Amino acid sequence: MDNQFAEIEQVERWEAGEVIFREGEQPQGVFVLYSGTADMVFSARNGFKRSLRTALPGEILGLSDAVSNTPHDCTATTHTNAKIGFVPLDAFRRQLEQTPELWLTIAKFLSADVDACWASMRTLATAR
Amino acid sequence: MPSPYNLDIHNTCTECTVRAERVFCNMTQASVAAMDGIKFTGIYPKGSLLFVEGEQPRGVFILCSGRAKLTTSSSEGKLLIVKIAEPGEVLGASAAILGKPYEVSAETLEPSQLNFIKREDFLRFLNVNAEACMHTAQQLSEKYHSAQREIRSLGLAQTTGEKLAKLILDWCDHDGESTPKGIRLKVLLTHEEIAQMIGTTRETVTRLLSDLKRRKILDVKGSTVMVLEKIGLENMVSI
Numbered sequence: 001m002d003n004q005f006a007e008i009e010q011v012e013r014w015e016a017g018e019v020i021f022r023e024g025e026q027p028q029g030v031f032v033l034y035s036g037t038a039d040m041v042f043s044a045r046n047g048f049k050r051s052l053r054t055a056l057p058g059e060i061l062g063l064s065d066a067v068s069n070t071p072h073d074c075t076a077t078t079h080t081n082a083k084i085g086f087v088p089l090d091a092f093r094r095q096l097e098q099t100p101e102l103w104l105t106i107a108k109f110l111s112a113d114v115d116a117c118w119a120s121m122r123t124l125a126t127a128r
Numbered sequence: 129m130p131s132p133y134n135l136d137i138h139n140t141c142t143e144c145t146v147r148a149e150r151v152f153c154n155m156t157q158a159s160v161a162a163m164d165g166i167k168f169t170g171i172y173p174k175g176s177l178l179f180v181e182g183e184q185p186r187g188v189f190i191l192c193s194g195r196a197k198l199t200t201s202s203s204e205g206k207l208l209i210v211k212i213a214e215p216g217e218v219l220g221a222s223a224a225i226l227g228k229p230y231e232v233s234a235e236t237l238e239p240s241q242l243n244f245i246k247r248e249d250f251l252r253f254l255n256v257n258a259e260a261c262m263h264t265a266q267q268l269s270e271k272y273h274s275a276q277r278e279i280r281s282l283g284l285a286q287t288t289g290e291k292l293a294k295l296i297l298d299w300c301d302h303d304g305e306s307t308p309k310g311i312r313l314k315v316l317l318t319h320e321e322i323a324q325m326i327g328t329t330r331e332t333v334t335r336l337l338s339d340l341k342r343r344k345i346l347d348v349k350g351s352t353v354m355v356l357e358k359i360g361l362e363n364m365v366s367i
Contacts, residue, residue, distance in 0.1 A: 126203070
């Protein structure tokens with residue numbers, strides 16, 4: 001993420017298998033995946049769970065939920081050991097208010113997220 | 129002089145009567161006036177290809193009226209509809225912003241009015257207008273959530289019947305009209321297009337719809353689908 005968030009970002013090392021956020025929870029902030037990968041796990045009503053997308057370094061997890069203030073639509077879990085920067089939601093929003101130019105950066109990350117989703121759909125549709 | 133296809137054409141965004149209902153367009157008068165200066169309004173018949181997957185981004189298309197399908201192809205040439213775009217959506221935004229080829233193709237499903245903005249003009253507009261960036265980000269967020277819902281459906285549904293039932297239920301929630309007989313839907317998609325939305329074949333969709341008719345869960349007359357037993361569809365869905 002841009003240096004504008006460096007002062008309010010808490011960077012930590014996570015071990016593989018740790019839950020970053022859970023499906024259905026309100027967003028607490030955004031998580032910048034600096035290294036490692038994360039599984040995006042979706043759950044069915046009958047309890048069936050499946051990882052349907054893998055987040056790669058450079059992605060910001062929970063960004064769309066923070067922007068739209070909607071509950072997480074999947075559970076994010078570290079697949080490998082990872083280095084993650086956490087920006088709390090109120091600080092994230094305050095930074096956007098103070099530096100509106102950041103919205104362009106947000107739009108770029110969300111554009112990449114949308115493209116990644118469409119790529120996943122392509123894979124899922126052909127996997128039989 | 130009648131307008132093409134009898135569409136209610138909005139020539140200037142500042143005078144648009146539905147702007148307030150659209151996430152992207154609902155900006156201040158100044159921002160909208162700036163957008164008026166860089167957009168080109170066009171009327172497109174059904175079946176118009178706006179851009180093709182893999183093409184370098186020329187610009188974005190704001191869908192003022194009508195609908196468009198966004199499709200992507202697998203390496204085997206299988207077509208998947210990733211989204212049916214509704215009025216107010218900005219098509220091609222992610223490609224234009226990232227400077228990467230369009231990830232999807234866009235084709236109008238009915239006569240539509242679209243405002244085209246050249247890529248360089250759109251980026252310049254975003255660079256000087258934080259409000260436009262915010263609205264673009266909000267709309268990309270909606271697209272992301274929509275795609276996540278499709279990923280859930282494609283990845284978790286155990287059967288094609290479940291995917292079809294989920295799709296029809298989503299239509300009921302989004303566009304359904306309650307009547308004494310059930311929920312009425314106007315479905316302008318062909319069986320082939322429905323198949324492309326759920327990653328199956330036309331023959332399977334035809335067979336599944338016939339089965340749902342036989343079980344009196346729904347009735348189909350032309351493009352009108354009457355959902356007689358919504359609970360029947362809900363019982364088929366576990367995702």
